[in-house]
Amino acid sequence: MHYNTGSHLRLTLCDIDEETLLVIDPDTVFWVLVPKGECVYSKITHDILPLYDEVKRECEEEMHDFRFTSNPGVIYMNSVSRCNLNCSYCYIPQEIRKNHQQMNKEQLFEVLMKACEYSEENGGNRKLTVVFHGSEPLLMKEEIFAAIEEFEGMLYFGIQTNGTLFREYDVEFLKKHGVSVGISLDSSYPETHDSLRKTWDGKGTFEKVVEAIDWFDGYQRLNVVTTITKQNVSQLPAMVSFLHAKNVPSVLLNPVRGTQGPARSLMPDNEILKKFFISALKRAMELTEKTGKQIIVGNFANIMVGIIAPTARKLMCDISPCGGGRCFFAIATDGNVFPCGEFIGIEESRGGNIFRNSIPDIMNSDSFERIRDRVVEKIEHCDTCAFRNICGAPCPAEVSSMQGNFYNPSPYCEFYEELIRFAFKIIAEDKVKYFLKEDALNTLGYKYRMVE
């Protein structure tokens, strides 16, 4: 057997750190970590190639199915256009957020019924998840809570909210019904959060949001979302400590997307982002080790999963093609359907209207197919990157909006590259258990395993 000729054309070598070398097939994400002191050539010939040969086909099929199957599992309901906040980086255009439109209860129920029927038509094995999302869903709390009660058992529900409109009994209602909840908090420092997430008349929201997080008190379906900007990037480690102390089980540390113009001036520099994000990960690991109570950094956990169990990813931004118009779609107030919330307001990406078109017709629309057609193999720079099927070059809406054409790499390319390298270091050091739920990890068997 010979590597990099004939059927072994794909193995690539790359540096992880001073001590470790990575041998990887970028297409199947088959990887082997080799200590640099070892004779790499001998290892490849005697150990790696036979294993690669054995599992290559299965990995290939698994990745292909995972990447190219189109089977929506989540609907983002942007059923109210209005928001009580005016965050400077919001991905929903300001003219939409100022516009007081919302679906009425009958329209909302009509959409949810359509979701149930779609699930039934597809064998009914998989219940769809409906996430009430931007602008601010709790502005139509009464209708949404009625929907959660009416469709319980037929759909799963989530709410992504700015957290300012909760009353304590709302929290109890959501816990009782097992609703997943995402709350936005940008800093553990009130002045930083308040400068980023404020009302239209400039008032801060920190106290109200933290009060709501306290009410959830360790609820396992709570996730805090922190949007990273130039203003809070250096505070990420402190944010992890703060949320850990508040019993928050998981946090998403999301670099702000430059899809909308006002957000671009807030995008953190890649070098600074790498430094503080990795410090935050180290902080999460220290806290977990020290206290036995975990805080998961969701977007890093997803990268880790993308390496050790690629098809178990939960977040479908860092896969190519992305989940937009494939695993999920977003519905605006007027019923217009977009591949993802990031595309709302971008007319050419509209796939139809939920009140006039069927879900299969929307999924088969040209605009959705165009998003699904964006794969890393077609992007110059990504097409030769060893990490291309771990990172996935997110996000098409952001890249298209910033560069006029979505066949370009992510503006955070260097950041993703460094995170993936860090994930491989964690694997080499056998510390994965600090970043994923250990109980769940222990229940999974190995598809293949080699440790020498």
Place this chain on the structure above:
Amino acid sequence: MNKDKEEEVRKKKQSVMAYRLKCPGTANGGLTHYMFGDSPADKALF
């Protein structure tokens, strides 16, 4: 990091390592781009 831990990490990094986990029931199972989804929280990896 104390010396024992440094030694433990060094030993682990001296191994050749490759693995992939089985993910039953998650084919195309990426669920959503946020933390929501139909996977029960107690069975999810994160």
